[in-house]
Amino acid sequence: MPEAKETVLEIDLGALAHNYRYLRSKIDSDVKFLSVVKAHAYGSDSVVIAKKLEELGTDYLAVAYVEEGIRLRENGITKPILVLHPQFTHFESIIEHCLEPNLYSEKILREFISTAERLKQKNYPVHIKLNTGLNRLGFDQPEIPLVADLITNTSTLKVASIFSHLAASEDWKERDFTVGQIDLFRKMSWQLVEKLGYEPLLHICNTSGLINYPKAAFSMVRSGIGLYGYGNDKNVDSELRPIGTLKTIISQIRKLDKGATVGYNRAFKVEKPSRIATLPVGHADGINRIYGKQKAGVMVHGKFAPIVGNVCMDIIMIDVTGIDCEEGDEVIIFGGPQHPVKFAEAGGTISYELITGIQRRVTRKIIPEGSEK
Incomplete structure (x- = not known):
């Protein structure tokens, strides 16, 4: 796919x-x-x-x-x-x-x-x-x-x-x-x-x-x-399959030197030369501010990339230092390799709030039963 x-x-x-x-x-x-x-x-x-x-x-x-x-x-x-x-x-x-x-x-x-x-x-x-x-x-x-x-x-x-x-x-x-x-x-x-x-x-x-x-x-x-x-229980969760996977792409990658800051209120300070990627998703889409400031992260080519700085209305920034990726590459916010419960818990909330909060402006793509993902 x-x-x-x-x-x-x-x-x-x-x-x-x-x-x-x-x-x-x-x-x-x-x-x-x-x-x-x-x-x-x-x-x-x-x-x-x-x-x-x-x-x-x-x-x-x-x-x-x-x-x-x-x-x-x-x-x-x-x-x-x-x-x-x-x-x-x-x-x-x-x-x-x-x-x-x-x-x-x-x-x-x-x-x-x-x-x-x-x-x-x-x-x-x-x-x-x-x-x-x-x-x-x-x-x-x-x-x-x-x-x-x-x-x-x-x-x-x-x-x-x-x-x-x-x-x-x-x-x-x-x-x-x-x-x-x-x-x-x-x-x-x-x-x-x-x-x-x-x-x-x-x-x-x-x-x-x-x-x-x-x-x-x-x-x-x-x-x-x-x-x-x-299933509200780890053993039951292992028997069930989350139906939703939230994906996005990398819009831009910026190289920053030590001491640079990222985002509103300069909420993230770069401590070493870093690569920071911008994603087209934010709290207006349901990824709320509680996930910012390195509390949660996303998956880029199977590797964890923390969300840095404050979550913006339409944008989040992630640290992709050491990850082989480029602009246009796919990013998994939750689903697949990152269970939504884990993502929600990183922000101090529950899966119910996370999944019901994904806004209608996010495109829904239906994967029929029997399709190869």
């Missing part, structure tokens, strides 16, 4: 397929699989990823906001789409585009019932979020009778799933808390099921949950970060 000629994020659908199949293998065949494609599919391309996941056999998709779901529908996605954090101002659009809202508070539940009744809906699929300890969204246990009464007293809604979210499923030191969440979810969901008179899908496991607590899979699991190649 030709080297990059600009800053580009390569999206490997073969890696996505591998991750989906690996995660699917960890649960029983009768357990449904929900794939999370919010935030542009964790910084990649939500439409491309959703289409591939449909092909792979995912049962459900999930997004954070309504506009994300609308984009998928407008691009031909037909699988059920759960909207995790809807606002009542978008309820008509939800129904118009056959999206399925998470109803997480009394106000949201009442407002959706009102909208559904006004639009003459019947058995419209909704999802009920229970709070079991994460303390973000969701109904608390004392609210379950109210939730049940509101739902059973209208013919407009049909609960498609009841779910909750684990707070620390990747951390074995928090095992007691996680087991407590699972037990509370079991009690709360069955309390609601008994009042509804039917059993919707039940799900609490995220990526780390389905790996570490497979007996808590209930009837569906959700995976976001795992699909994109990250």
Whole structure:
């Protein structure tokens, strides 16, 4: 495959397929699989990823906001789409585009019932979020009778799933808390099921949950970060493949003498004769200032080159002293020989923030499954 000629994020659908199949293998065949494609599919391309996941056999998709779901529908996605954090101002659009809202508070539940009744809906699929300890969204246990009464007293809604979210499923030191969440979810969901008179899908496991607590899979699991190649655990990371590789090129190489300084605020001082390369990528692309001042680096022909000085809006500078390279050569920021987790940790952050922060002006290049990279 030709080297990059600009800053580009390569999206490997073969890696996505591998991750989906690996995660699917960890649960029983009768357990449904929900794939999370919010935030542009964790910084990649939500439409491309959703289409591939449909092909792979995912049962459900999930997004954070309504506009994300609308984009998928407008691009031909037909699988059920759960909207995790809807606002009542978008309820008509939800129904118009056959999206399925998470109803997480009394106000949201009442407002959706009102909208559904006004639009003459019947058995419209909704999802009920229970709070079991994460303390973000969701109904608390004392609210379950109210939730049940509101739902059973209208013919407009049909609960498609009841779910909750684990707070620390990747951390074995928090095992007691996680087991407590699972037990509370079991009690709360069955309390609601008994009042509804039917059993919707039940799900609490995220990526780390389905790996570490497979007996808590209930009837569906959700995976976001795992699909994109990250398991929140070194052993699991070794089984997964990051789908994204961020590449760029060397724009210019400058020879500097000892004592010269580089970039804004003269943040890097050259201590010996050096070669400094300029790259066309910066914090406006998602490579933030936290990676500058030699905290992180990139790979040039398989060799590590530290980022020097402050990261600029559209430019970073790297030290290529001793590396055989020239202007126009390819540079790998993360992916391939440099795992994105390692790059993120060098800047004091996590892979989630790194990969979801790659801006839309960076060209996406799709690598189909089965292609040679």
